[in-house]
Amino acid sequence: MLTSRVPAAVDGLLAVLRAAPGLADVTVVDGPPALNLTDRRLLFVGWQPGGETAVSLAQTFNGAGARTRDETFQIAGYIEVRAGDKDMQARRREVFAILGEIETALRATTEAPEAPTLGGAVLWAHLTAGDLSQAQAEGSIAGLAFTVTCQARI
Template sequence: MVWQSTVPDALDALVAALRAAPGLADVTVFDGPVVTASGQVEAITVGAGDEEDPTAVEGQNAREGLAPMPDREQYTIRCAALVLNGAGNMPAARRRVYQLLGEVGGVLAADQRLGGVVMMARLGTSTLTQVQDETGAAATVAFAVEIDAFTRR
């Protein structure tokens, strides 16, 4: 029997759930790192690190009990919510980026199993970065989606 991680299915399910969320209807949800000149002012990336650490998913596997299968896997999907306020209004950009994070949290609370792909998906750590330049005020929340699952065989 072949051992199979849930990581690819979890990424697909998370992207699909965020793209289908009514509260994110006007927000672009990117699947992985994207090079674009689209000028999007609100976006969420799923499974993408940053320039310093491009890691998309990090995790570990362990035996569960005495059974030879399946293995327990726990991993973190790295994501980010980004808002650019062209008027340079940092408080508005910051407030909006946390609204986007709240929408992600709501999606996960509504379906913690990501359609049955995993046992549990929940928001983990987050960090806020703020930048003010000639394009406006940019607020980014890098956040983790923590996954607990069993591998497939």
């Protein structure tokens, strides 16, 4: 018996993001970072710095009779861009441009009608939160922790 749509939704989100033309030059990572990542434009699915939770979920019965359940969950994500210069404005604009590409990738289009459902894994998915961080350390770094909230029926 199916107990959660979380695994299929995370896989679907990764597939949608990896197929998005606007994210072709961004490295999409499943889960936490590995050591020695040298890419300057990274997008993590199921991980945020300092966070222990990849996905947070809650379920309730859909209605009387307890035949189906509604599941709501939030998938953690993080975007990081870095460069060797001190141009924080450029990093900030770049990280929000990537966030915009994520939002675009989650919208239904003629080419990707199933994008908001993450390939049929959920009823819908959308961006719902974000937190910007910035640092100067051997160059400029901007990070944006974001949340994709999903609604599913199981």
